[in-house]
Amino acid sequence: MSEAGVQTVAPAGDDAALPFEVAALDVRGRAIQMGPVLNTILAGHAYPDSVSKLLGEALVLAVLLGSSLKFDGKFILQTDTDGPVDMLVVDYRTDGGMRGYARFDAEKVAAAEAEGRTEPGALLGKGVLAMTIDQGPEMSRYQGIVPLDGGTLEDAGHTYFRQSEQIPTRIRLAVAEFQSRETGELVRTWRAGGLIVQFLPKAPERIRADLPGGDAPEGMEVEAGAEDDAWVEAQSLVGTIEDHELTDPAVPAERLLFRLFHERGVRVFSPIQVVDRCSCSREKVEGLLESFSAEEIAESIEDGGIAVTCEFCGRKYAFDPDQFSGGS
Template structure:
């Protein structure tokens, strides 16, 4: 029997590295879904991160592009974790309209010890600290930053807390990252990173339908009253909980097919996808302007063989300057 099943890539499927906005009118739900592929291979390939670190950075990259592509202005959106775990820093920048860069910092010895002890869950590797969301619209504006605690729960749950605190919008986020292996045209095995995610928000016309239970008090105070959640949002959340982690990264599923699986009974509509690209914002001119702000003593201390070399932590590009180029007059 002939295989008549639709293949990913036919009928206008967005494919990898494209964020797909969607709306479920029957449930007053809007959101975005994405699968990242080649962009992650490019980012991870420059740093050779251990798998546990790469997986964390991939999930934060998905979270960043899901939120960043919703910005309606020119600027930069940054997601950063800072904790006391073996992976003490993750930073992902999204610069409108499509540029992404990412970086992770970790303690190799502590990471190996944690993995050997079976403490390789994201909350174990990140530890206690903060997750910061920063919006910077550039010159003449004050950056906005929202901060939530890294409290031992998943990145998905922490992101949900951020939206409850900052926007009071019922929000559910699902994230996943995985390693894939296949064979190239020459028959040799190839290794790839893939990650995917979906963010859904409940946005009814009547604001009273967006009611949510209060978060517990900072000192562990019990919740003092109960709030009945809207039935449409309860249904949407329940459907999102059925998503398997493998579905979020499987290239044979894709964003559109996943959305259809979830919401076809309620009528899901997708919109033009938004591409995301591996592109760093560093440049020779930008780094030179930073060095020109150093004192003569600092420049001389950093000079080796008459020159200064600076390597971008994000893209690993090295810039070399003669000391005379940056020494103050």
């Protein structure tokens, strides 16, 4: 949209990250609503509702962060925690392909749901969130790690940008289940949405007041500096967003951005499409098995064959052990 609210690019629709800029506030960001892609990824697993919602948040966060990459590569988001959901993994590739899965203890998740403890902090517990940028085999990986200490993925995202990137950032994530009737049957679908807003003024001294100045001696409190007025306003506007606005198909990303920033003028750019695309293949699995020792091949045999299931998409691959050197 231009400052007058006139649409300048095709609507993003579902499953497309929409970059935007509010020049008057020196902020940039991306917004997204996820629908069919989210459903496809979650449908590949029999996740409890609370786990589906948590993985949905991780998928949205990975798109918001990964869609900013300007090179061919991959953004990987992974948690390692001690809670009922001890691992979330999301791969986002710069061609728009993504995949994700959750590892969880079914009994612990059921107990948490029965007690109403389904907030992200209770499901994840304590541990770390690792965010990795992979630029390909010829380049070094960059990884940022932040603690997860009973907080949300939004909280972890804020910590990452404050400590690692030194960019004032606000993130919003929401996931909701929708129900409808089609030909007399109840149909359940998942939708998710998210927004990232970052303060990027040309003058670097305008950023510093919102960022930590370094480690202070134990017991000493560091007085926070005054925040820039433009960033205060941007944060206030983002703070008005309600969860249902992020997931409601009647409030697409363009409309939400207009609601937030129309008085300041918001410009949107070409959307970045997201698709469900697992990178597994029979050739890759076969190559992995060929690297196994004879003992590892023997341990992999069940009922006379080797069966491998992709944890991300659920695709199954069957092999004859005799085709591998370790199995002959």
